[in-house]
Amino acid sequence: MKILFINARQPVEEMSEGKLNAHIASCICVQLISKGHDIRTTEIIEGYDVEQEVEKHVWADIIITQSPVYWFGNPWTYKKYVDEVFNAGLLNPRMVANDGRTRNDPNKQYGTGGLMQGKKYMLSLTWNAPEAAFNDKDQYLFQGKTVDDVFIFNTANYKFCGAEILPSFSFHDVLKHGVTNQDMERLRAHLDAHIS
Numbered sequence: 001m002k003i004l005f006i007n008a009r010q011p012v013e014e015m016s017e018g019k020l021n022a023h024i025a026s027c028i029c030v031q032l033i034s035k036g037h038d039i040r041t042t043e044i045i046e047g048y049d050v051e052q053e054v055e056k057h058v059w060a061d062i063i064i065t066q067s068p069v070y071w072f073g074n075p076w077t078y079k080k081y082v083d084e085v086f087n088a089g090l091l092n093p094r095m096v097a098n099d100g101r102t103r104n105d106p107n108k109q110y111g112t113g114g115l116m117q118g119k120k121y122m123l124s125l126t127w128n129a130p131e132a133a134f135n136d137k138d139q140y141l142f143q144g145k146t147v148d149d150v151f152i153f154n155t156a157n158y159k160f161c162g163a164e165i166l167p168s169f170s171f172h173d174v175l176k177h178g179v180t181n182q183d184m185e186r187l188r189a190h191l192d193a194h195i196s
Contacts, residue, residue: 001195004060005029007043008067010075016068018045020174021126025066027184028124031191044077053085058094062120062166062195063158069127074154082157089161096161114162121158122166122194123151124187126179131172166194 005028009021029039040056042048057063067074089095093115100112125147137144147170148155155165169190171179 001061002038002059003032003040003195004056004063005032005039005041006063006065006078006081007041008065008074008078008081009043010045010068010070010077012070018068020179021066021068024124024126024171024179024187027187028064028066028191031188032195035195037195044081048081050084050088053081054089054092054094057085057089057116057119060119062122063163064122064124064195065154066124067126069125069129072150086157086161099160111156111160114160116158116162119158119163120166120195121155121163123154123168124170125151125168126171126174128175129172131170 005025007021007025009018009025011018025041025043029041032039040059042053042056065074065078067078073079086095095116096114098113099110100114101108101110127147129141133139134142134150135144135146142150147168148165151168155168159165167190169187171183171187
């Protein structure tokens with residue numbers, strides 16, 4: 001498989017150097033390469049060429065983003081990346097042709113004009129939030145929502161473009177507990193289960 005790996009790590013002064021997400025990104029790439037996958041990478045904070053990023057998306061069978069969660073979303077640099085790359089992929093239609101609707105066929109649904117059918121997208125995240133905060137309607141903040149529910153703003157970009165959305169992976173409570181060997185084993189099993 002051809003895999004585009006996007007590292008969205010973003011150092012924050014006095015809070016995070018971005019080393020954890022860099023380490024996880026490296027581990028993911030090593031595992032995928034060991035399985036024989038062809039990997040192209042983008043590390044957003046190192047800069048990128050928008051047209052090359054569109055071409056990487058067109059080339060890839062699977063796109064994976066590794067990201068910290070800052071204030072319940074991806075870092076602002078990731079949003080900038082998405083705005084630039086997806087706009088370029090729309091203006092010169094390579095990722096999405098239109099929103100799917102037509103005047104001739106009012107039954108076509110919004111979000112069905114993507115050109116990335118057959119591709120898959122997966123999101124891997126590091127959270128300070130504990131795992132118990134999700135999937136439980138009695139929890140105050142997310143009230144039963146899953147991580148995938150909370151991050152629909154991220155995955156909807158890819159679904160809008162026609163990609164299949166794979167289940168996300170999360171490292172929880174990283175500020176208090178870090179990442180354990182058991183967490184890394186869960187990640188390896190998740191990759192094995194969803195990326196063949």
